[in-house]
Amino acid sequence: MTSTLPAATGAQVPAQRRPVPEAGSTGRTTPPGPPPGRFRSLRPDLLLCGAILVAILVVQGWNIADYPTLSDDEGTYLAQAWAVQHGRGLAHYTYWYDHPPLGWIQIALLTWIPSAISPGAMTVGTMRVAMLLVSAVSAVLVHVLARRLALPRWAAGLAMVLFGLSPLAVVLQREIFLDNIAVMWTLLAFTLAASPSRHLWHHFGAGLAAAAGVLTKETMLVVLPALFVTMWRHSHRDTRKFALTGAVTACALIGLSYPLFALLKGELFPGSGHVSLWEGLTYQMTRPGSGFILDAGSGSWGVLHSWLYYDRVLPLGGLAGALLLLVTWRWSVTARALAGPALTVAILAAVALRPNGYLPAMYVIGALPFLALVLAGGAASVTHLVLRRWRAEGERRILTGGRYALATVLALAAGACVVPRWYDGDRTAVTADANAPYRAASAWLGSEVEHPEDTRVLVDDALWLDLVHAGYRPGLGAVWFYKADLDPAVTKTMPRGWQDVDYVVASPTVRRDARDLPNVRNAIRHSTPVATFGTGADRIEIRRIQPQTAGGTR
Known part of the structure; x- marks a missing residue:
């Protein structure tokens, strides 16, 4: 998959310094320019990648609006x-x-x-349909990156399957999360960094893509060291310092555009009467933690088990494989090839293991493609060891047949463990309707309230746009419930606080966070339900503020 730079014009390469062919190559030289029949040689990859991509889009796209629950x-x-x-x-x-x-x-x-x-x-x-394009691009990049990291074709296909069809991936990649878009840019950066052509522009492009990933979701900043390792391994020693310097410079310059934007707006540092980038960073770094991930009963423990509920194979198997590759990278060709993805998994796992860090449910999205690559690489290594032929000619046929039989048994055993669980998880994703209460609440608010343009409703952001399209005034009529307590621009339009509210839509999110928001808490306390959709903890209540204690409709 890699190539060497051609010798300078007119120069002769001494025999003792001629490039040594890569492992597995034929040793034959290739004339300059694209070889004849290049498309024909790529056709098996294109067919395999295309077939798996269709399966991914069908599974992820089917029932996408109804499952999982809107967040x-x-x-x-x-x-x-x-x-x-x-x-x-x-x-x-x-x-x-x-x-x-x-x-x-x-x-x-x-x-x-x-x-x-x-x-x-x-x-x-x-x-959510728009996220299918992001998933498609990311899945293709996983396949291309796997091939550039010297994985065999079937292993590259396996990585694509693991990334796109794991129930954990199906659920999370359907959702409109910044992490999914950031992963797409990060995969592009790794793919450019591992380019076999080793052109300088590939590495500059990797730096730009990495910056786009970080500016999409800042958590991608922690994987940049692993990208640097990949770039180092796949850059030519004669141009390495230019490639790495160019990539780092491109990434830094694009990344600095964010603080420059804040500086030009006069919002870089705290001041009277305006928000600031510094305050935003301070909040993100000091927000209350969710506990240690291995501490039973902590919020992080619950997040971990929500991941494992959907799939144990990809997160646990990928993590174990990454640690094994990092331990054996000096002796294993596969470990050296997958050093970048393995290091990415290790870094993200180390961040998640902070004693009292904040761990959101979408955090694992950043690790999914690299877990898939590591797991597929491990499967390729095991298969290679099982199928490796001995040199004894008389024993070769018997041993080879036995090894193929053993490989088949191992593959069937792995499939028997994984496929039924994945089938159940993916079947739920394509058949369950978790959002019927949201649709019903949206329909009620659009048809039962007589003058939506003069009505103020506290609602979570999952329904905010539904109300705007139904005629409620953005920000004044349809009010994101957090803002009723935390945004001065909103609270000044509510001089009597909760009494200036007509309805509150008590979704699970609103009920959970109301304890820390006085206006929202009092609005729920001084209201009565006029419509309820769903049952149990997932129900959505539309509650009207009691007329005798509220200001009435404006």
């Missing part, structure tokens, strides 16, 4: 993308530097045409 983060990012589309700024409320804005700017671009054709379709469930 508040999805609504936040989509609402911010809506604000960008409509020229309202970088957010539907005051942008406070919670994340770099490049992520939802890309979401705005992905959803621009569908929302222009049908503005009412700009809701979380419908716009």
